[in-house]
Structure formats: C-alpha cells, structure tokens
Amino acid sequence: MTGVGELGTAAQALRSKRLTPSERAAIEALVRAVALLHTRVGYAGVDDAGAAVRLILREPEAGTGGPWATMGTINVGATNALAKRAPQRARADVLLTVDVALHELTHVIQFAKMPAAATPNGAIVEGMADAVAIFATGDDTLGEGMYKTGPDGRPMGSVRELGGAHRTSGAPLGVVINTYAQATAPGAEEHAAGGVVSATFIALRASVGRETAERLLWNVIRDAGAWSAGGTWSELARAMRRAAGTDAALLTAVDAALASTGLNAALR
Numbered sequence: 509m510t511g512v513g514e515l516g517t518a519a520q521a522l523r524s525k526r527l528t529p530s531e532r533a534a535i536e537a538l539v540r541a542v543a544l545l546h547t548r549v550g551y552a553g554v555d556d557a558g559a560a561v562r563l564i565l566r567e568p569e570a571g572t573g574g575p576w577a578t579m580g581t582i583n584v585g586a587t588n589a590l591a592k593r594a595p596q597r598a599r600a601d602v603l604l605t606v607d608v609a610l611h612e613l614t615h616v617i618q619f620a621k622m623p624a625a626a627t628p629n630g631a632i633v634e635g636m637a638d639a640v641a642i643f644a645t646g647d648d649t650l651g652e653g654m655y656k657t658g659p660d661g662r663p664m665g666s667v668r669e670l671g672g673a674h675r676t677s678g679a680p681l682g683v684v685i686n687t688y689a690q691a692t693a694p695g696a697e698e699h700a701a702g703g704v705v706s707a708t709f710i711a712l713r714a715s716v717g718r719e720t721a722e723r724l725l726w727n728v729i730r731d732a733g734a735w736s737a738g739g740t741w742s743e744l745a746r747a748m749r750r751a752a753g754t755d756a757a758l759l760t761a762v763d764a765a766l767a768s769t770g771l772n773a774a775l776r
C-alpha cells in the first residue's frame with residue numbers, strides 16, 4: 509500500500525486519517541459484504557476456519573483494470589478504473605461496492621478451496637462469483653453503484669446485467685452469454701462465459717426460490733470436489749447434483765436448471 513502501510517483490522521483502518529473518503533467507503537463495502545455472507549450463509553472466513561480477507565488499497569493494476577482478487581487478498585486502485593473508460597458515466601470516487609466486494613470475496617474463497625497447483629477455470633469462477641453477489645444482494649445488476657445517476661434517476665451503467673431487467677439507463681460494461689455451447693466455444697471471454705453459470709442458478713432460483721438456490725450454490729462452493737482441478741464443467745454440474753442431497757424435488761429442479769442452459773451436457 510504505497511505511502512499508507514499496514515492499517516490493521518477494518519475497525520482500526522477506518523480510524524486512520526491517512527485514507528481518502530473513497531478508501532474508507534471501500535473498506536465499509538467489504539465489511540458489509542462479509543457481514544451479509546455471515547448472516548445469509550454462515551460465512552466464517554475465507555477458509556471456513558476464521559481466516560480474514562485482506563484489502564490492498566492503491567494497487568496499480570486495479571487502478572487500470574478494476575478490483576481483482578488473489579490468494580487471501582482483494583485489491584482496489586486509487587481511483588475507479590471504469591471512470592477512465594467512461595468518464596461521463598462512471599464515478600471516479602467509487603473504488604468498491606458491496607456487490608463487487610461479494611464477487612471478489614468469492615474468488616478469495618474459491619482460491620482457498622483449490623489445490624495449490626490447480627488452474628482456475630475463469631468462466632466457472634466468474635459465474636459463481638456473480639451468482640453469489642446477486643443472491644446475497646437480491647439484485648441481478650452488478651456494479652451499478654460504480655456509475656453516476658442519470659437524469660432519470662437510474663444508474664448510467666453497470667458492470668454486468670444478469671437478470672435481463674436493464675435497471676440502468678446505460679449499457680453494461682460486459683455482455684453475458686448463457687448457453688454452455690457458447691460459453692465453452694473457443695475465444696469466449698471468461699466473464700461473459702460465466703453467464704452460463706449464473707443463468708443456471710437464476711433458473712434454479714425461479715423454481716426453488718432464492719434461499720434454497722443460494723444454499724445450494726454455497727454447498728457447491730464449499731464442496732472441495734468441485735475445485736480439485738480448479739473447477740471443471742463436469743465437476744460443477746456433478747457438485748450441483750450432489751448438493752441437492754436426498755431431496756428428490758430439488759434434484760429434479762437442479763436437472764431442469766442444468767438442462768435450461770445446456771450445462772447438463774457436462775455430465776455426459
């Protein structure tokens with residue numbers, strides 16, 4: 509952290525006079541994300557054994573590419589990278605929102621579950637992280653808080669629109685694709701391809717409700733068998749079926765959700 513140094517716990521960091529208001533807000537967003545997951549799904553540290561997530565401020569790469577996660581750590585920049593691309597629409601002063609914090613925190617948890625040598629499947633880790641954020645917040649639009657509010661009172665953009673509701677007045681940063689065939693086609697961008705994962709969980713939510721779909725999602729995240737190779741489509745589809753346990757109706761709903769996006773092809 510250039511020129512700031514170790515700030516200690518979130519409570520200690522929030523008392524520091526060396527932080528900008530944006531940095532203070534970023535810490536608060538991550539604290540809210542952690543508290544939300546604790547309440548909703550029993551979050552107990554990135555390793556399920558009490559390990560805290562670290563937040564790095566003023567990280568140069570995040571300043572140009574946006575927030576990113578690595579083992580144990582979420583990185584944010586000194587300004588919002590989106591504001592460099594769309595200065596009329598994005599807010600330079602917002603470094604992290606609760607939904608983006610949930611997405612990045614999921615990556616930290618996923619990395620903690622994977623064997624050290626595993627190569628993460630980008631599309632799967634992105635789609636799972638998006639699903640975590642939309643279930644925890646109850647909002648299918650991601651990252652709209654990083655954009656300004658337009659004359660119509662709606663955010664002027666978002667990072668991704670996953671529910672198709674178009675709650676923003678501007679275009680999302682990234683499009684999503686939601687079929688397994690397209691997601692696994694050569695050259696598919698990993699955040700876009702993650703749309704097949706979030707779409708499968710959104711289909712499940714439509715049949716079993718948000719709470720049950722979210723519980724199943726977290727059963728998969730906590731299932732080490734889903735991450736042994738860094739996340740494969742076959743492991744994901746099998747872990748979703750395994751997560752249904754002995755609940756036959758839920759298994760039927762999982763199978764229908766997998767079929768709705770073509771992800772059932774990964775079972776063969």
Ligand SMILES: [Zn+2]
Nearest residue numbers: 611615634637
């Ligand atoms: Zn991500």
